[in-house]
Amino acid sequence: MVHKAQATAGCRDVTLPASGDVCAPVLALRQAQATAERRDVLDADLHEAESQLRLLPSVMAADPQADTAARLISWMSFGLITVTSNDIHLARIAGMTLVPQLAGLVLMLAATLCQSRGQSA
Incomplete structure (x- = not known):
C-alpha cells in the first residue's frame, strides 16, 4: 500500500x-x-x-470655472449682481435640460408650419 x-x-x-x-x-x-x-x-x-x-497639494475649489464665472459676473456688474458658484451650477443644469427640450419644441413648430403650408397650397 x-x-x-x-x-x-x-x-x-x-x-x-x-x-x-x-x-x-x-x-x-x-x-x-x-x-x-x-x-x-x-x-x-x-x-x-x-x-x-x-x-500632492490639496484641492481648494471644487469647480474653479464656476467660481471664476461668478466673480466675473460680479465684476462686470460693478457688484450690483451677486452670483455664487452654486448659481452657476444650477444655470448649467438648467441649460443642459432645457435646451434639448426647446429644440424639440422648435422642431414641432417647424413640422406644424410645413403641414399648414402644404394644406394651403
Whole structure:
C-alpha cells in the first residue's frame, strides 16, 4: 500500500478522490496563505500610494470655472449682481435640460408650419 503523502506528492498532485479528501485541509491552508500574501502585497502598495498622495497639494475649489464665472459676473456688474458658484451650477443644469427640450419644441413648430403650408397650397 502506498503512503498517502507519497500518493499525492505532498498534496501537490491530487488525482485520486481519496487523496482529495485527505488533502482538503492542506489545500485550504495553502489557499489562505496565498490570500494573506496577496493581501500583504496590496497593503504595501496601498501604503505607498497613500504616502505619495500626501505629498500632492490639496484641492481648494471644487469647480474653479464656476467660481471664476461668478466673480466675473460680479465684476462686470460693478457688484450690483451677486452670483455664487452654486448659481452657476444650477444655470448649467438648467441649460443642459432645457435646451434639448426647446429644440424639440422648435422642431414641432417647424413640422406644424410645413403641414399648414402644404394644406394651403
